Amino acid sequence: MTALEFSYQVGTFSKFLKPFALRLTRDGDDANDLVQDTLVKAFTNREKYSDGTNLKAWLFTIMKNTFITQYQRMVRRNTFIDTTDNLHYINSSESIQLNGAERSFMNEDISLAMRNTEEMYRIPFLMYFEGFKYHEIAEELDLPIGTVKNRIHIARKTLKSHLSMYA
Known part of the structure; x- marks a missing residue:
């Protein structure tokens, strides 16, 4: 398939990408960004597409994988890190419950x-x-x-x- 044919077919299937992107992102602007990222990846990886396979499914797979990757990045970026000055409280012994088992093992080892x-x-x-x-x-x-x-x-x-x- 030539580059022109590929571009034409991707253009015809691009109208199906927007509703899927809206379903994934639940936001219009994010959906437009996802469609754009999907099309950019499709054009840059055109040589990986096999002629005779379902181009629409290939585009949907690219979109789904792009969304998952972006979502994982967002989750990592939004992970809460406590930067307060009282970090010592997080690891304080006041929040630890001991059941005595460790002490029992230690006493046995010391006696031995x-x-x-x-x-x-x-x-x-x-x-x-x-x-x-x-x-x-x-x-x-x-x-x-x-x-x-x-x-x-x-x-x-x-x-x-x-x-x-x-x-």
């Missing part, structure tokens, strides 16, 4: 990690955790204060490695 820590490191760590001072732990366990500090440090590293999933 504590059981897997050697006793010589676990006891000074637990005493320190309960509020004892280094020198009180050293006196109670009859150890040098440097050894107490070292064992507590090793216990922390061990627990940290066992509980790395919570980092």
